[in-house]
Amino acid sequence: MLSIEVAKLKLENPLILASGVSDMTPALLRRAHDEGAGAVVTKSIGKEPRKGYENPTIVELPYGLINAMGLPNPGWEAFYDEFSKEKFDFPIIVSIFGRDEKEFAFLVEKLNEIADAFELNLSCPHAKGYGMEIGQNPEMVYKIVRAVKDATDKPIIAKLTPNIDDITKIGLAAEKADADAVSAINTLKAIAIDIYARKPILSNKVGGYSGQGVKPIALRAVYDLARVLDIDIIGVGGITTWQDAIEFLMAGAKALQIGTAVYLKGFNVFKEINGGIERFLIEEGFKSVKDIIGIALE
Amino acid sequence: MKRVKIAETWEEAGNIKAFRFNETLNFIPGQFIMLWIPNVGEKPFSLADKDLILVKKVGPFTSKLFELGEGDYVWIRGPYGRGFTPKGKKIALIAGGIGIPPLYALVKHFGNDFEKITLIYGARSKEEFALLDIENYVDEIVFTTDDGSFGLKGFPTDVLRRRKGEFDYVYTCGPEIMMAKVLEIMNFKNVQVSAERYMKCGIGVCGSCALGKYLVCKDGPVFYGEELKETELGRFKRSPDGRIGML
Numbered sequence: 146m147l148s149i150e151v152a153k154l155k156l157e158n159p160l161i162l163a164s165g166v167s168d169m170t171p172a173l174l175r176r177a178h179d180e181g182a183g184a185v186v187t188k189s190i191g192k193e194p195r196k197g198y199e200n201p202t203i204v205e206l207p208y209g210l211i212n213a214m215g216l217p218n219p220g221w222e223a224f225y226d227e228f229s230k231e232k233f234d235f236p237i238i239v240s241i242f243g244r245d246e247k248e249f250a251f252l253v254e255k256l257n258e259i260a261d262a263f264e265l266n267l268s269c270p271h272a273k274g275y276g277m278e279i280g281q282n283p284e285m286v287y288k289i290v291r292a293v294k295d296a297t298d299k300p301i302i303a304k305l306t307p308n309i310d311d312i313t314k315i316g317l318a319a320e321k322a323d324a325d326a327v328s329a330i331n332t333l334k335a336i337a338i339d340i341y342a343r344k345p346i347l348s349n350k351v352g353g354y355s356g357q358g359v360k361p362i363a364l365r366a367v368y369d370l371a372r373v374l375d376i377d378i379i380g381v382g383g384i385t386t387w388q389d390a391i392e393f394l395m396a397g398a399k400a401l402q403i404g405t406a407v408y409l410k411g412f413n414v415f416k417e418i419n420g421g422i423e424r425f426l427i428e429e430g431f432k433s434v435k436d437i438i439g440i441a442l443e
Numbered sequence: 444m445k446r447v448k449i450a451e452t453w454e455e456a457g458n459i460k461a462f463r464f465n466e467t468l469n470f471i472p473g474q475f476i477m478l479w480i481p482n483v484g485e486k487p488f489s490l491a492d493k494d495l496i497l498v499k500k501v502g503p504f505t506s507k508l509f510e511l512g513e514g515d516y517v518w519i520r521g522p523y524g525r526g527f528t529p530k531g532k533k534i535a536l537i538a539g540g541i542g543i544p545p546l547y548a549l550v551k552h553f554g555n556d557f558e559k560i561t562l563i564y565g566a567r568s569k570e571e572f573a574l575l576d577i578e579n580y581v582d583e584i585v586f587t588t589d590d591g592s593f594g595l596k597g598f599p600t601d602v603l604r605r606r607k608g609e610f611d612y613v614y615t616c617g618p619e620i621m622m623a624k625v626l627e628i629m630n631f632k633n634v635q636v637s638a639e640r641y642m643k644c645g646i647g648v649c650g651s652c653a654l655g656k657y658l659v660c661k662d663g664p665v666f667y668g669e670e671l672k673e674t675e676l677g678r679f680k681r682s683p684d685g686r687i688g689m690l
Contacts, residue, residue: 167648167658169681170681172656173650175656196683200477200479201485202649210648217649219686227687339446339481342481346479
């Protein structure tokens with residue numbers, strides 16, 4: 146009832162652990178799957194090891210989080226060494242980031258045997274020269290997706306930034322370059338100031354806002370993308386309850402990523418949301434989750 | 444994030460300072476806070492009491508913190524994580540170095556749950572023991588130093604190995620090699636361990652404090668011995684970038 150195919154991957158259910166959320170190690174990825182995730186996305190991997198920004202790297206707000214981790218990652222070589230020894234019985238989507246199409250292509254070549262699919266981080270809002278800074282430019286997005294598609298046969302998912310006037314422009318650029326899917330949205334560029342310290346809290350000053358507060362914006366992005374794209378859409382942004390999940394599916398998302406809600410509810414959130422989706426489908430007389438995808442677009 | 448005033452500080456041991464805040468926190472012994480000094484950084488500290496932390500000077504952040512005194516402000520968030528659950532009647536606390544704060548909190552706040560409490564505390568030299576007023580909350584203290592210059596010569600784990608029949612439950616915090624030894628001696632049973640890993644967010648998002656399938660910030664920092672069986676505790680830890688490195 147919940148199984149779905151998205152970006153050519155077969156998932157037991159439509160929920161995916163979002164990139165950057167407790168996904169640094171094979172043991173944590175297995176736990177996410179054991180606790181109900183249909184697939185997982187790894188932390189974004191780059192060419193060199195990066196320790197990320199100094200703390201504070203996170204601010205807790207009433208309706209979400211602002212983070213500026215700074216893309217901490219072990220670099221592709223150490224990641225390869227650790228992950229190439231492991232076997233997983235669920236899809237592993239490897240998130241990668243680079244400065245240009247050459248770096249992206251380099252990374253997919255090196256990590257090809259580990260990944261069941263790649264997610265291109267074209268959207269991190271707080272790393273100079275990476276992520277959003279290149280992902281706001283449709284030509285750059287086209288160039289990177291094209292280069293990556295030429296370098297691998299594995300499915301390619303372009304993760305899009307909402308920090309742009311019209312997200313469909315970059316979605317269309319990714320589709321034109323033959324991306325297998327897009328995921329939308331990454332975090333919204335944001336800031337928090339401590340009034341007694343009289344300065345921004347994050348060491349990087351600006352970060353990315355995620356969680357319940359961004360859900361309506363993410364949902365609108367998915368809705369807009371679904372009206373213009375033929376490729377698959379993975380919805381991400383503030384999904385916290387099963388009702389949120391149903392909304393995204395109805396807006397046209399074929400699968401959903403969960404991030405901040407793992408902090409709010411623990412890994413158990415996957416089972417909770419899957420259970421809610423299933424109950425809803427039964428109560429409303431649907432046979433499969435596939436039957437509700439995009440029905441709000443009609 | 445909340446601004447608190449430092450109510451008092453004192454030197455508790457060589458290179459170890461105590462900081463008392465003018466606000467009390469609702470906490471469970473074993474829990475930690477994140478402490479921010481603007482322009483300097485933010486680090487986790489185990490609570491020794493509802494308003495107290497013990498800090499060892501180890502780097503730039505703690506050096507800066509050492510410069511602060513009564514009336515100065517720091518910013519804190521938390522308490523976070525899973526604390527101790529009192530179990531056992533005749534218990535041993537196995538402490539090493541600066542591992543004392545959560546164990547102090549445990550016996551100060553849960554002391555009535557136990558019949559006999561033995562503290563076995565190891566350090567390099569006499570100057571390094573940070574005791575606060577723990578003698579009021581324990582029945583016996585055994586000191587060990589590496590060179591025998593104070594108390595018994597050797598490590599707290601040597602004492603535990605000899606006397607483990609006297610205890611039905613063990614709580615430990617200190618150097619990881621020591622805690623791994625405690626687990627081995629106890630065969631992973633009837634032990635709670637306060638573990639440590641490099642921590643960024645402190646609230647279960649970033650994953651930097653991974654320990655096996657657990658997050659030290661959220662699933663821990665206190666773990667039951669059995670939970671740590673399948674983890675890398677005592678073998679390796681990850682650097683801030685996530686690479687596997689030496690302890």
